[in-house]
Amino acid sequence: MTRILLRGCAGRMGRMIAELSKQSGDVTVAAGVDITPFEADFPVFTDLSECDVPADVLVDFTRADGIEASADYACRKGMALLIGTTGLSDTQRELLRKASEMIPVFLASNLSMGVALMARLCRDAASFLGDGYDAEITETHHNQKLDAPSGTALTLAEAVRSGFGTEAPYVYGRQGRAPRHPGEIGIHALRGGTVAGIHEVHFFGHDETVTLTHEAQSRGVFAAGALRVASFLAGKPAGWYSMSDVVSGGENGRTVTEETGSVVISDSPVASSFQQYGKDGWTVFLPESDEGRNAVLIRIEDPALDETAAAAVLTDLSCKGISFLLAQAEKGRVLLAVDPFERDTVMSFLS
Ligand SMILES: NC(=O)c1ccc[n+]([C@@H]2O[C@H](COP(=O)([O-])OP(=O)(O)OC[C@H]3O[C@@H](n4cnc5c(N)ncnc54)[C@H](O)[C@@H]3O)[C@@H](O)[C@H]2O)c1
Numbered sequence: 001m002t003r004i005l006l007r008g009c010a011g012r013m014g015r016m017i018a019e020l021s022k023q024s025g026d027v028t029v030a031a032g033v034d035i036t037p038f039e040a041d042f043p044v045f046t047d048l049s050e051c052d053v054p055a056d057v058l059v060d061f062t063r064a065d066g067i068e069a070s071a072d073y074a075c076r077k078g079m080a081l082l083i084g085t086t087g088l089s090d091t092q093r094e095l096l097r098k099a100s101e102m103i104p105v106f107l108a109s110n111l112s113m114g115v116a117l118m119a120r121l122c123r124d125a126a127s128f129l130g131d132g133y134d135a136e137i138t139e140t141h142h143n144q145k146l147d148a149p150s151g152t153a154l155t156l157a158e159a160v161r162s163g164f165g166t167e168a169p170y171v172y173g174r175q176g177r178a179p180r181h182p183g184e185i186g187i188h189a190l191r192g193g194t195v196a197g198i199h200e201v202h203f204f205g206h207d208e209t210v211t212l213t214h215e216a217q218s219r220g221v222f223a224a225g226a227l228r229v230a231s232f233l234a235g236k237p238a239g240w241y242s243m244s245d246v247v248s249g250g251e252n253g254r255t256v257t258e259e260t261g262s263v264v265i266s267d268s269p270v271a272s273s274f275q276q277y278g279k280d281g282w283t284v285f286l287p288e289s290d291e292g293r294n295a296v297l298i299r300i301e302d303p304a305l306d307e308t309a310a311a312a313v314l315t316d317l318s319c320k321g322i323s324f325l326l327a328q329a330e331k332g333r334v335l336l337a338v339d340p341f342e343r344d345t346v347m348s349f350l351s
Contacts, residue, residue: 002234003030005055008062010038016223056234080104080233087147104236109151111225116243126163133203136186140198148189165321
């Protein structure tokens with residue numbers, strides 16, 4: 001039985017997760033934390049640092065400004081960390097990436113399986129249609145939602161951008177004299193009532209429109225996803241996990257790790273020889289020129305990849321317009337080095 005520490009237990013999502021856990025045979029709420037007083041059939045603390053109840057996974061559905069405390073607590077206790085809270089800054093994401101070197105971390109702007117599928121479909125649609133189609137995203141949520149646009153809309157925008165293979169700028173809402181520029185991705189937030197979440201991604205072309213829609217009919221879908229992910233994360237080794245790991249069971253799934261380093265680029269497109277780089281497994285071109293530069297190094301480990309499938313990963317990335325400083329595909333593993341500005345595109349494609 002996976003024991004969760006539920007931070008934000010008095011909130012809409014927290015209450016839904018606690019309720020669903022009662023019917024779950026896999027997950028139980030060991031304790032809750034909330035700054036709002038709350039009566040529950042598990043111990044509730046107003047301050048995370050006061051909680052000494054043993055648990056396997058810290059599940060956070062609070063506000064972005066408290067994320068550091070959750071990461072710190074989970075690292076100190078050696079617990080897995082599931083962050084459902086949205087509206088995080090780049091610095092906070094970076095902090096969670098660092099935490100994933102010590103503990104298993106899962107950051108999801110949306111925990112429904114349908115949205116995970118929609119992100120894939122958006123990437124494929126954008127890649128298929130090309131950036132001659134105008135992509136516009138609308139998201140609709142209840143009138144209490146704090147952040148705009150939703151984290152899910154941004155995830156879908158990243159998927160579209162990755163499919164286009166461009167650095168398409170995001171334009172949030174339009175007002176006044178605001179013509180649409182080619183290649184931009186429009187993102188628009190609607191707020192009202194009790195809507196759990198509707199996301200629509202439109203691709204407008206000449207005389208045709210393709211629209212992908214996801215509608216969450218209740219928060220139950222996110223709460224069920226949170227329980228499934230919590231159960232998956234418990235006991236996993238440190239790392240950065242995504243919904244595809246959960247779907248594949250993680251054991252045979254793909255893990256993608258990254259680090260920043262310096263790669264010396266060969267002048268020749270064909271490496272004459274390789275040498276070991278830093279940590280185990282990294283190989284790079286033997287330098288043929290002295291020109292050095294920084295790069296993001298990405299390693300994909302997937303036992304299911306045979307040599308052809310590993311090479312296909314590189315071909316797929318090339319088709320997306322991504323160029324490598326270094327690439328190597330072999331059975332079970334792909335190694336790449338990309339320019340830092342390509343990092344997000346590559347990671348959103350791989351995860
Ligand atoms: N990932 C997903 O699938 C998903 C789905 C729905 C909502 N969300 C996100 O989850 C978050 C919570 O949503 P909600 O609708 O439950 O909000 P909510 O306002 O109903 O609940 C938030 C709760 O967190 C508590 N809280 C705030 N700061 C805290 C702190 N520092 N320590 C302890 N408790 C604190 C509040 O008292 C409140 O009870 C939002 O960021 C929302 O966007 C994510």
